[in-house]
Amino acid sequence: MKTTRRKFILKAGGGFGALAGTAPLGAAAEGEGPHIAVPARRVPVLAEADIVVCGGGTAGIAAACCAARHGAQVILLERWPSLGGMATNALVNIWHTSDRTKPVIRGFVQEAIERGGRFVRQMAHYPTRPETHEFDSTGMRMVFDRMLQDAGARAFCNLTAVESVVEDGRMRAVLVDTKTGRKAVLGRMFIDATGDGDVAANAGLPFDFGRAADGLVQGMTMMFRLRGLDPARIKAHPEDAQHVFELMKKLRDEGKFPPFLEAAARSYLASPRDPIVSYNMCPVAGNPLDEEELTQLSARAREQVYRYADLWREMMPGFESADVEQMGFALGIRESRRIRGIKTLDAPMVVNAVKQPDAIGHGFWMIDIHDPKGSGHTTWVDQKQEMMPPVGESYHIPLGICLNDRLPNLAVAGRCISATHEALASVRLQSHCMVMGQGVGTCAALALNAGVEMAKLDVRTLQSQLRKDGVYLEDVP
Numbered sequence: 001m002k003t004t005r006r007k008f009i010l011k012a013g014g015g016f017g018a019l020a021g022t023a024p025l026g027a028a029a030e031g032e033g034p035h036i037a038v039p040a041r042r043v044p045v046l047a048e049a050d051i052v053v054c055g056g057g058t059a060g061i062a063a064a065c066c067a068a069r070h071g072a073q074v075i076l077l078e079r080w081p082s083l084g085g086m087a088t089n090a091l092v093n094i095w096h097t098s099d100r101t102k103p104v105i106r107g108f109v110q111e112a113i114e115r116g117g118r119f120v121r122q123m124a125h126y127p128t129r130p131e132t133h134e135f136d137s138t139g140m141r142m143v144f145d146r147m148l149q150d151a152g153a154r155a156f157c158n159l160t161a162v163e164s165v166v167e168d169g170r171m172r173a174v175l176v177d178t179k180t181g182r183k184a185v186l187g188r189m190f191i192d193a194t195g196d197g198d199v200a201a202n203a204g205l206p207f208d209f210g211r212a213a214d215g216l217v218q219g220m221t222m223m224f225r226l227r228g229l230d231p232a233r234i235k236a237h238p239e240d241a242q243h244v245f246e247l248m249k250k251l252r253d254e255g256k257f258p259p260f261l262e263a264a265a266r267s268y269l270a271s272p273r274d275p276i277v278s279y280n281m282c283p284v285a286g287n288p289l290d291e292e293e294l295t296q297l298s299a300r301a302r303e304q305v306y307r308y309a310d311l312w313r314e315m316m317p318g319f320e321s322a323d324v325e326q327m328g329f330a331l332g333i334r335e336s337r338r339i340r341g342i343k344t345l346d347a348p349m350v351v352n353a354v355k356q357p358d359a360i361g362h363g364f365w366m367i368d369i370h371d372p373k374g375s376g377h378t379t380w381v382d383q384k385q386e387m388m389p390p391v392g393e394s395y396h397i398p399l400g401i402c403l404n405d406r407l408p409n410l411a412v413a414g415r416c417i418s419a420t421h422e423a424l425a426s427v428r429l430q431s432h433c434m435v436m437g438q439g440v441g442t443c444a445a446l447a448l449n450a451g452v453e454m455a456k457l458d459v460r461t462l463q464s465q466l467r468k469d470g471v472y473l474e475d476v477p
């Protein structure tokens, strides 16, 4: 099966091992493995804009909206049928905006909260916990559509950026695969917000993948929702909850039950708030850039979800009518390529709340690593103080982690920025990705207006504009 599939690979990275290095994907693959030659051909131009944003997750949406509001013609390209990335299509529905004493992420995030209306709910304990808002992933799809329309950005879903055309040291176009063939989208500036850094990697930018020790990336999770719970009945049976939880662990340790995130499962079993509950507890691990492996992992995760639901329905009072209401359209992916930038965010910068001269906003989330081997354990559960900035403090997200020193008209935003494996485990949060999207989108538009490259834009001018646009930006050295 593997051999047959590889026969048709034109230009692709090797397996997991090949990606654990830092070679550009295209370069690493040239000359390796079976190939076919494709004749040179003319590629029709689908569209052209000042700024082309690839990837319509939270980072890309923020980048596209903010660039368009500053006068740029903007195109957003998204491979899935709807926008929002992990926030909508993987059902990851919590935003974090507080350093545990006050909100320190505002700007586009605050706007999304306000535009979200009835689809966004402020959480109890606001703002004394980092998690401040939860939202309805389905409703937010529509809200994101409206925000882009209102900003004047043009969105294309259902097409995938598959090649990056570089001419004379600049990005010239991305080639996209559509239902009617391969086409070109031309631009003056490009922002890669694909989460996986596809555009930057295809353009030959170096990247890192996985943790230093073994090249493994953070574990993935299939988010799901159960309906039909009876919260009062469940809460009246704490001993049963404990019994079922212990049984799950025993069966898992005997290899008769799938892995699960223990801390989450225990509280989900004991104290649901509503008859419909979202669950973040179903782990799998592997390489999110290997499509066959990802297919198998997704299938396994769907099985796991039904195994949990079936056991709980059978064993746990209050779950008698429970069933799976919804599952992520896609597996939730936390980490893949990290495109090397002018700067690299690292763990000391995060936990010591380091401030940076080229700050575009604040971040504060802890170093939250989901076991790359798929046990489901996360460092969040341990709540170790040395893994998080102190209460009431936050670190700066610098522009330099989004820019590179090779292609001046290409930036990245979101979870594919330049960070160590550990620092990415903090800055990957959607709220933090939107900070990057707003910073980079605004930077690209102002740079175009000023006729300079993004890295040459006066950073004080950018920061002053970001503050005017509502971004919380304090203590800039």
Ligand SMILES: Cc1cc2nc3c(=O)[nH]c(=O)nc-3n(C[C@H](O)[C@H](O)[C@H](O)COP(=O)(O)OP(=O)(O)OC[C@H]3O[C@@H](n4cnc5c(N)ncnc54)[C@H](O)[C@@H]3O)c2cc1C
Pocket: 054, 055, 056, 057, 058, 059, 060, 077, 078, 079, 080, 083, 084, 085, 086, 087, 090, 092, 093, 094, 095, 096, 159, 160, 161, 162, 193, 194, 195, 196, 198, 199, 220, 221, 222, 223, 280, 331, 332, 333, 334, 413, 414, 415, 416, 428, 429, 430, 431, 433
């Ligand atoms: C299970 C799970 C739980 C999490 N919990 C939280 C949480 O509670 N709170 C929080 O804030 N964050 C959480 N995160 C992290 C967060 O969801 C992600 O890190 C964040 O969504 C990344 O945003 P992004 O815009 O960079 O990428 P994504 O959301 O991954 O969006 C990338 C978009 O680009 C598109 N795309 C990819 N490749 C291409 C291509 N070649 N061409 C065109 N389009 C392309 C994708 O389809 C997608 O829409 C969680 C993540 C997971 C997986």
